[in-house]
Amino acid sequence: MASEVQEEIPVHEEFFLCGGVETQILKCGPWTNLFDTQSVTRPKLLIFIIPGNPGFSPFYLPFAKNLYSLTKGSFPVWMISHAGFTLVPKDKKILTAPDEPNAQEIEDIYGLNGQIEHKIAFLRAHVPKDVKIILIGHSIGSYISLRVMKHAPELPLRRSKPASLARGSEQSTSSQPGYLHRLLEVHVPVDRKWESLCIL
Helix, strand or coil: CHHHHHHHCCEEEEEEEECCEEEEEEEECCCCCCCCCCCCCCCCEEEEEECCCCCCHHHHHHHHHHHHHHCCCCCCEEEECCCCCCCCCCCCCEECCCCCCCCCCCCCCCCHHHHHHHHHHHHHHHCCCCCEEEEEECCHHHHHHHHHHHHCCCCCECCCCCHHHHCCCHHHHCCCCCHHHHCEEEEEEECCEEEEEEEC
16 A cells, blocks of 8 residues: 555656766756745755765655655655766656856865755755755755755754754763764644654
8 A cells, every 4th residue: 555655656766967077966856846836836845865875866766756745745755866876767858957156166076065066056046945845865865954954054954853862862962972963853734733753
């Protein structure tokens, strides 16, 4: 039954030139261009997944579909590949964002700082300012998410306390250095309740 529901979820694969490098984006939901959507029908929230190494976004597709289902299809769920981690098939067109301010190449795009700038450039070019963003990161994607929050404070990112802090269990994790710094909390509505998903 769950697999039947997941098969019905619309998934769009697109390739964009971002920071001078081809970038794969997988999008769950009917929204492919948030700027083309009228403000009345535009979602108020975007769930944006930044992968771990090796930056292969299709690996996260089952998770993204489940997340999309949990939100009852209310919000788009997008996954971005790391710069330089995908090859564009010959039958696919490479798109560019109109008025992309960071269309120029990013210095050292294949290094960690370049990957951070790559995600910031994409979000600035493809997400309207009135759409809140929830970042979900896995492994190095968690670190990149935290750096995006620090280096791009103008982005409409939704911030919240990690679940362990919200529940007062800071002491139980304090023996693990850096644990709370890698923890992101995502709230998804499930039957009028907000449940927390902690993504490491």
